[in-house]
Amino acid sequence: MKKQLITSAAFILATVLFTPVQAAVDVDAAKSLARENNCFKCHGVDKEKDGPSYKKVAEKYRGKADAEAKLIHHITSGEKAKFPDGHEEDHKNIQGKASPEAIKNLVGWILSL
């Protein structure tokens, strides 16, 4: 009986320890894709520029199931973006400029901040 308990406790512990919380993000690849596409001109990791900081974006979408899909759409559709001075223009669109995996990785990085 005791042995069985220890075995199941060990099993649970192993499951918790070895199950990744989310797929690993390649931080360097995400940052260089952002650099190549001038994302940092309007966004800082923690600094507000014309666009929200990526930490703010991560906070806004924390726990939302459709976060990834929304952000992928945001950077691949050229949807309207509202600037702090009130004017609107098409947001930077990287559709076709990077593989879907690389775009997904970039969004995963932003959401992980």
Ligand code: HEC
């Ligand atoms: C010319 C300035 C500019 C550039 C370049 C730019 N953005 Fe933005 N971005 C904005 C603005 C302004 C907003 C706010 C849009 C709004 O709230 O309507 C925004 C919003 C966002 C958001 C939040 C969307 C949301 O739903 O809350 C993300 C994520 C984002 N940008 C990612 C990127 C990435 C990735 C790049 C590079 C591929 C990029 N941006 C390039 C100006 C820019």
